[in-house]
Amino acid sequence: MDILQFSDIILFSLAFIVLLIATVTDIKKREVPNWISFSFLGVALFIKILAFLFSGDYSILINTGIYFAIFLIIGNLLYYGQVFGGGDVKLLYGLSIAFSSNPFFYSSSTTNFNEPFILAFLVNSFIIGAIYGILFSIFIITKNKQNLKKFKEKFKQGLKKQEIGFKSLSWVCIIVSLLFLIISFVDSIFFLFFIFILIIPFLFLAVKIVEKDFMMKLTSPRDLSEGDWLIEKIRVGHEIIKPSIHGLNLREINYLKKNYNGKIKIKEGLPFVPGLFLSLILTALFGDLLFRFVYLLV
Numbered sequence: 001m002d003i004l005q006f007s008d009i010i011l012f013s014l015a016f017i018v019l020l021i022a023t024v025t026d027i028k029k030r031e032v033p034n035w036i037s038f039s040f041l042g043v044a045l046f047i048k049i050l051a052f053l054f055s056g057d058y059s060i061l062i063n064t065g066i067y068f069a070i071f072l073i074i075g076n077l078l079y080y081g082q083v084f085g086g087g088d089v090k091l092l093y094g095l096s097i098a099f100s101s102n103p104f105f106y107s108s109s110t111t112n113f114n115e116p117f118i119l120a121f122l123v124n125s126f127i128i129g130a131i132y133g134i135l136f137s138i139f140i141i142t143k144n145k146q147n148l149k150k151f152k153e154k155f156k157q158g159l160k161k162q163e164i165g166f167k168s169l170s171w172v173c174i175i176v177s178l179l180f181l182i183i184s185f186v187d188s189i190f191f192l193f194f195i196f197i198l199i200i201p202f203l204f205l206a207v208k209i210v211e212k213d214f215m216m217k218l219t220s221p222r223d224l225s226e227g228d229w230l231i232e233k234i235r236v237g238h239e240i241i242k243p244s245i246h247g248l249n250l251r252e253i254n255y256l257k258k259n260y261n262g263k264i265k266i267k268e269g270l271p272f273v274p275g276l277f278l279s280l281i282l283t284a285l286f287g288d289l290l291f292r293f294v295y296l297l298v
Contacts, residue, residue: 002055003051003054003055004051004055004057004101004104005104007047007048007050007051008103008104008105009103010047011044011047011048011098011099011103012098012103012284014040014043014044014047014098015040015044015094015095015098015099015280016277016280016281018036018039018040018091018094019091019273019276019277019280020277021036022036022037022087022091022273022276022277023271023273023274023276023277025273026087026088026271026272026273026274027271027274029225030268030271031085031087031225031227032085032087032088032090032091032273033087034086034087034090036087036091037087037090037091037093037094038090040091040094040098041090041093041094041097044094044097044098045064045097047098048060048061048064048097048098048100049061059101060100060101063100063101064097064100064101066100067096067097067099067100067118068093068096068097068100070096071092071093071095071096071118072093074092074122075089075090075092075093076089078092079245080245084272085227085247085272086227086246086247087227087273088272088273088276091273091276092276095118095121095276095280096118099116099117099118099121100118102116102117103117103284105284106283106284106287107287115288115291117283119288120283120287120288120291121279121280121283123288123289123290123291124279124282124283124288124289124290125275125276125279127289127290128275128278128279128282129272129275130203132270132272132274132275133207133270134203134206134207136210136270137206137207137210140210140214140215141210141214147214150213150214151206151209151210151213151214154209154213155205155206155209158205158208158209159205166201166204166205170201173197173198173200173201174198176197177194177197177198178194180194180197181194211267211270215267215268215270216231216265216266216267216268217265217266217268218263218264218265218266219263219264219266220263220264221253221256221257221260221261221264222257224248224253224256224257224264224266225253226247226248226249226250226253227246227247227248228247228248228253228266228267229243229247229248229266229267230242230243230244230247230248230264230265230266230267231243231265231266231267232265234256234260234264236255236256236259236260237259239255241255241256
């Protein structure tokens with residue numbers, strides 16, 4: 001076994017252990033501590049540098065820089081879109097370094113696409129995350145009759161208001177779905193994509209309603225954590241603490257602990273790290289699930 005194969009085993013084992021620990025903390029506390037994310041990123045980078053020094057292969061450093069830059073952009077889009085929290089995004093940065101080159105045991109030869117491991121992992125993460133989000137939303141909505149009734153009312157209101165996000169996404173999906181409809185005359189398999197893309201805006205609206213109106217909790221100031229998303233502004237004396245895309249910072253939390261005695265509405269997001277953990281395992285075993293599915297159908 002050469003140094004590159006050995007580093008592949010170490011990095012995959014490290015990613016497996018880190019995501020397992022992060023999954024437990026994400027489920028229990030809805031957060032991933034910074035020490036987990038930063039430690040993973042630092043150790044992964046250190047191993048990559050050692051692999052380069054022992055092998056002399058400059059592509060290791062080049063690929064690491066390229067994939068880290070790509071995931072830096074993707075991570076910021078997910079973070080500022082309030083899809084992922086800061087801890088989730090930092091884990092993605094670490095994963096982009098750990099898998100900037102394909103592990104020697106990974107093969108995508110079962111499909112017609114030879115995409116990198118990290119790309120297959122990203123695709124699988126979105127697929128699993130979407131399925132997980134939809135199932136979790138269904139569970140929340142059908143938990144009791146009051147939730148179901150409230151959801152129906154909110155969904156009707158959302159369709160009538162045609163908010164900017166829903167309207168923009170609808171137009172994009174209509175255009176893309178029409179392209180797939182045209183292609184389906186050449187290959188009928190693409191008709192499935194036509195149907196799926198058309199329902200994406202409605203799934204988006206449903207998940208956003210669940211996130212906004214059903215996934216919140218009342219907490220006391222002493223139980224707040226850095227990065228918690230505030231749902232509505234709080235007036236404390238002469239100071240107003242407003243919701244921020246970055247969540248509450250330590251100064252705001254300490255101020256609330258000293259000066260506020262009421263309950264605070266906090267957005268309780270979905271724990272996404274379990275999806276990343278499952279994606280890591282499935283990617284190592286099966287490669288890109290989407291391409292594999294299309295390949296099997298074809």
